[in-house]
Every structure is written in C-alpha cells, then in structure tokens.
Amino acid sequence: MGFQQVLFSFNLVFSIRFFEDFLLHDLYELAAFAERQANADRLKEGITVMLSLVEVKCRPWLNGMELLEDLQRNKHTLSSGDKGTDSLLQGGLREGQLTELVGPSSSGKTQFCMQAAASVAEKQDGSVFYIDTGNSFSARRIAQFICGSSDAAALRKRVLSRISCHTVYDIYTVFDTLQGLEVALKSQVKMNVNECRLRLLVVDSVSSLITPILGGSGSQGRALMVALGYLLKKLAHEHNIAVLVTNHTVGTGENGKTKPALGETWKSIPHVRLMLSRDHRNNNCTISILKHTSMPSGQTVRTMTRKDNQQCV
C-alpha cells in the first residue's frame, strides 16, 4: 500500500489529512476504530505503514560514548584570535555551539566577530559565512587582523577569499539565506567536497533582525525568533559549525542597569553567552561569562583591542 493511498483512506475514515496529523492520534484508539470498519485489515496495515514512516523520520538514540566520539572527531574548538578569550573559553569557540556576544554599542562586538573570522580563515583553514545586518563589515579591518609574516599580499588574498559576507536587513531574508546555505552544505556532504570546510557562521547582529518583529502580544515575532535560533543551532550541530551572534543591551529602568536584549525566551537559545564591556578611558575590554554549558558563570578576562597587526602572536 502506497503512502498516498494510506493517507487517502485515513482522510475518509479518521479525518487525518496530513502525515503530521497522524502523530496527534492515539494508536490504540485508531486500531480499535479501524476494527469496526469494513476494510479493517487494510486500515490496520495502513497504521503499520504510517508507524514505520514515523520511525524512519526519527533520529537515532545515541549513547554517551557515541556522543563523546562525535564531539572528539567533529567538534573542535576554534581560536577567536585573542589569547585571553581562548583561555577563558578553554580553547575558543566550539563547533556545534552557538556563542552569543552581548554588549552595549561600541563595546567591541563587531571587532570580536571580525577578529574571529580572520583567525578561523587564516589559522584553521576554514571558510567563514558572515551575515552583516548593519553595514559594519570591513574587509580592511579584517586584513589588519591577519598576522602571517611571509608573503603578506598572497596570504591576505587567500584569507579574505575564504570569508563571504552577506548583507541582509530583515529576518525573512536571513531565513532564505540560511536555508540556501543548509541546502548547499547538504549537497557538499554528498559530493564530499572538503578542501575548505565552512567552520564559522557569524550573524552581526542578530538582535537588529529580531527586535523589529518583537513587541505586541502576538506570538508571531517570538515564534520567528525561536525558529531562527533553532535553525542556527541545527546548522551548527549537523554541519559542525561554530555560530557567533551578537546582541545589544537594553536598560532595565531601575538604577541604570542594563541587560541583554531579546528577553527571556532567547536566553534558552545560545550555548555560551559572553558579556562585553569597555572602559573608554584606557580602551580595556572586559569579557565575562554569563552562561556556559560546562563552566560556572561569572569568570572574566580583560583584553586590549588591537589597533593593528603588530601584537600578533
């Protein structure tokens, strides 16, 4: 019995129209109901067909050792280009995870992103997918972060060719872009192209995409926000990409305190949340951990923003 045929008879008998509807029904009830119908055998056969289809769609259960193996084989840490940050994060940005940078305007979020992009493209031989929502991407600035000593021009050309920047201004276009990326990555896996794997995905800034659609009492904005979060997490996990997004801060209204934007629901999205703050007198930048999957929160590190490539390590 074919799937369409099953669905057709199910629609007539159980008023189940789509495959998804089947999931909402109690199997015992369906079987009992089928029993009373004239074509009981065929209907019960149909239930078995549907159930096997559900089973095919399911992800496999993995045990702890298999998870660990996947982590060690596929999920590496990528240097963010800054020694202090890397030691704070025990190696850097982890592939498969979504890292969020939170900070007020001009606290160094975009600088952090561009430095990480340069570092991944130069040292880890990975390509970078950079989504820029505020026209703040600067190839010249990225070139300053490249530190190789030999043959600077050729190296710069190679590094910059690995970073693709996509200027996007609204969340709908971002969904398009990311879904296109997903399709491209899937076909890449099939063709086994692996010379320069995508390793870092940057969204600077994710809050400027989401903030316009939030607000009001409707659930649509929040649903889109959650969907974007899950799409990013899915890309990160399935294709072993480190995802880096930025978020701004908003005032809480009480004694001048600030907190990350996007509210309570977004808190469940990132694996790692880092808070950036800058002391404008001495240009010191402080990074502290707000949330980490395997480290206690509250640890901090101080870094300096590099003006050029002279402090390279």
Add this chain to the structure above:
Amino acid sequence: MGEHEARGWIRCDETAKQMLSRVLGDRAFLLLPPLHRVPLRAGNVVEITGSSPTAKTQILIQAAITCILPKTWNGVHYGGLEKLVLFLDLDCRFDVLRLSDMLKHRLLEAYRIGNGAWWQLEESNVKTQDKSKIVYDEELYVSCMKRFLYLRCYDSLELLSTLKTLHYRIRPQEACGSQVGVLMIDSIGAFHWTDRLSSSLALDKNNRKSLSLTNVVETIVQEMKKLMQVHSLVVIATKATIYEEKYPTNENNGKLSSNNAMPGNASSKAQQPPFREFMPSSWQAFVTHKIFMRKSGDYQSSGQQSLSAYSLEWLQPQLSSIDRFIVDDSGIVIVS
C-alpha cells in the same frame, strides 16, 4: 500447577516484610542532592522551573549520573541504580563533556572513599595537578556512558515522533539487561511559541485534529502516560520561564523566604506561583512534583572568585525550607 501447590499459594500471603522488600526493590527511588528533600519514585513527574541559567540542566546531569552508576562494582560502593537514562534534548544545548567530567569525578570520589586508607596514605605525596592521573575504572566508565541515551528534537513533530516510537526503539537496549530508570526532558516549553503560532494558523475548523499547542501537549502527555504504564520510570522535565518576572514582590519574596519563618508568606505563595505559568492544563495535571529555581546572588567561596549561587524551592509538595547551592567543578554543592 498441582492442587497442593495451588492451595499453598492461596493460603500463604506474603508477609509485610516480604511485600515491602518486593515493592521497594521494584521501585527504587532517587534521593539526590539538591532534590534530597523528597524521595522520587517510579511514576513521579518532576518539573523544575527557572529562568536560564539557573543550573536546571546541571540537576538533570547529576540525576542521570546517579541513575547510570551501578550500586557496587568490584567491591566499591557507588550507590547508583544501574538503569538507563533517556535524555530528550529539546533545547539542543546538552554538552556531553560535562556529563563525562561529572561522571569521572563521581567515579574517583567513590573510589577514594572506598579506599580511604590507601588514599590517605598517598594523599600527602600526590599534588593537586597529579590527581587527574589517578585512573578511574575505564570499563565501568564506558558501561555507565552507554546507559545514557540521548536524542535531540528541533520541533514538536520530532518530539511526537520520538515518543510514538520510543517504546519499540528502546527494546534492543533493554534486551541488554538494563531497564529505563529516568526519562528527562530539557526543556518542555522549548517549542511553546512556534506551537502557538501554528495553532493560530490552523484555519481548518472541521473535526480534524489540528497541530495546536493544546493538542500537541495533550498528545505528549498521553504518550508519556502510556510509556509509564509499561516502564517504571521517573520523569524529570525542566521548564525555562518564557516571561520576564514582573512581580515587584519578587525581591521581597526572596528575602522573606530566606528567613524560613513566614507562614503568611508561604500561604500566599501557594495561591500564586512565583512565575507565570504557560503550559496547558493537561501538562500541569500530569506533573506531580514542582520545583522552582532562582538565582540568589553570588557566593564567596574560600579565597577564590565568587560563584553564582542558586536557590531551590519545593512548590509541590510545598516545603518551607529553601536550599541554596553553588555549582563548581565537582558539581552541585549545598551551601545552606
């Protein structure tokens, strides 16, 4: 069955002692800090509510470790249940490294206590950085990790498909000899907004069951009830709050309840939970135990940097005491 045998079976009921040992053996319970105040038995559904981050997943990981550890191994007492853990990750944020590290820590700790005399002798020679070199039992570690089963879901439909087929698909694992002890869900409200959107999009008003929020949650509860009829398991689900706490009384609440002696306050809390409930009533009726977590300032550990402290409050059954704990490399440490 012979007549004599049958008569003996009818006449001789088991003694209370026998029955107790049978019942207790059948439904071993979990008693683990910070959930040590109430013993959890098979059939219980525990809900841990709190905003992110309030160490909810950490509690799940510690409970999972207690479940996958054996009671004893090679003469060393580990105090576990030696059962399977099913971890449904809806947040998609689970870090297996954390589980692995905590498990290694527990193995070493149990080994140290089990070999107290040997350890005390050696301790003077062993410097802190050498501690990692002291080996744990690799075979035991692997067998424990294999009792931890993990699956991630990116939307409600995947969750429903998983629950529908779960009973069939864990059979091979169960055939290996271990039973399912705990089903964990992290976190149950993850798809709340997307499900709410799809319920508003359901235009079809016929007798067709649509994928609305209430229908989805109802089906989840139904499938879990069916599972619990077949397997004796504890369900532990976390629930991240999705609304900002707007109650101005929140801070007062924290202060008052830390005194532990405000009966008036406790009764007012019974009427109104300290967070805005968003799960449909079918889920709320399914839950048997409720816990509420919140951040409670920083805790200055001895000499080191300050760590975030969390407080845990039992809402159902309602207990007046509030546990405060911190999370460090060794896991959850109760501080007051």
